[in-house]
Amino acid sequence: MASTDRRTRRHAAPYGVDRENVLTSDELARFLAVSEERFPEAYSLVLFLADTGARIGEAIALRLRDIDLGRETAWIRRSFSDGKYLGPTKTGEEREIELSSRLVNALKADAPEVFGDETLVFPSRDGTLLDPNNFRDRVFRRIVREALGPHRRFTPHGLRHTFATLHLARGTPIKWVRVQGGWASAKLLLDWYGHFLPSEHHGFADDLATALDGAQTAPRSYSSIFGETRRPRTQAPTRDCVAPRAGLEPATRRLTADCSTD
Numbered sequence: 042m043a044s045t046d047r048r049t050r051r052h053a054a055p056y057g058v059d060r061e062n063v064l065t066s067d068e069l070a071r072f073l074a075v076s077e078e079r080f081p082e083a084y085s086l087v088l089f090l091a092d093t094g095a096r097i098g099e100a101i102a103l104r105l106r107d108i109d110l111g112r113e114t115a116w117i118r119r120s121f122s123d124g125k126y127l128g129p130t131k132t133g134e135e136r137e138i139e140l141s142s143r144l145v146n147a148l149k150a151d152a153p154e155v156f157g158d159e160t161l162v163f164p165s166r167d168g169t170l171l172d173p174n175n176f177r178d179r180v181f182r183r184i185v186r187e188a189l190g191p192h193r194r195f196t197p198h199g200l201r202h203t204f205a206t207l208h209l210a211r212g213t214p215i216k217w218v219r220v221q222g223g224w225a226s227a228k229l230l231l232d233w234y235g236h237f238l239p240s241e242h243h244g245f246a247d248d249l250a251t252a253l254d255g256a257q258t259a260p261r262s263y264s265s266i267f268g269e270t271r272r273p274r275t276q277a278p279t280r281d282c283v284a285p286r287a288g289l290e291p292a293t294r295r296l297t298a299d300c301s302t303d
Contacts (some may be wrong), residue, residue: 055181058233062199063206068189075188083180085147085162086171090197092141094204094222097197099130103162110149112141118221124173132225139221173197205234237280 064072069091072235076087084178091099098120108115118135130136140148153160165171185195201222208218215227224230 054274058206059194059201061194062196062202064189064195064199064203064298066207069203072184072188074182079187080180080184083176083184085144085151086176087181087184087200088144088147089163090200091204092144093138094201094208095138096120096131096201096216096223097173097176099223100163101161102127102171104158105152105156105162106158106159108140108148110140110152111146113142113145114138115140121170121173127170130223132223134223134225145259202234205230209234 052241070123073088073091080087086100089095089103091101093115095117097257099117101121102119103115103117105117107251114137116135116137117130120130121128132198148162161168161170174283181197187191189195205218205222205224209215215230218224222230224233
């Protein structure tokens with residue numbers, strides 16, 4: 042019995058995400074719309090979290106000199122941890138990330154005309170580092186109530202979970218997702234969100250030969266997390282939107298365990 046239990050534990054998924062802390066594509070669209078209309082002062086920060094997968098501490102620590110709006114990129118160099126400590130990112134590494142077109146437009150609209158090297162992108166009202174707890178209590182939870190309902194539990198970190206799950210559901214290259222969000226490894230990313238990847242295990246044996254022949258035919262079958270047979274994507278996903286088209290959200294009912302530290 043003991044050995045059976047050990048085998049069960051060894052093959053069990055080590056991580057998971059609470060269902061309530063992941064949004065479907067429709068929920069994300071509604072969440073952003075409520076933020077933009079009802080809480081415009083917080084919209085750029087909310088959109089940044091949704092479209093980059095960054096941790097909230099990384100977003101709070103971001104300076105205007107870390108952003109290149111012309112190239113639509115930003116450098117994540119540091120993090121504001123626990124609302125107290127300004128230091129390196131969680132992994133200790135800096136990374137360059139891509140910015141969506143809609144995020145670039147929002148940041149341009151909010152950028153001050155005069156700023157210095159240490160001017161923050163998402164400052165508090167007095168220009169200092171934003172208190173993440175105040176942001177959650179006074180702004181984020183109000184957006185949650187209006188967009189998702191009074192009984193929905195959802196945190197800013199949930200936008201990071203949503204970013205990963207929706208991108209994996211769309212077939213975005215896992216290396217891009219990992220670098221963009223700053224996960225320590227592709228393995229860690231798969232441990233957290235791998236169940237959103239296509240689950241078909243047959244029908245792909247001829248793919249390499251087909252590719253070498255230059256043919257554009259699809260595999261014989263391609264069932265995935267979407268719950269139906271679909272042809273693979275034939276073009277890369279655009280950078281302009283995190284969420285897939287309505288109706289193509291992942292089967293988030295499969296998320297059962299709790300987490301908050303990835």
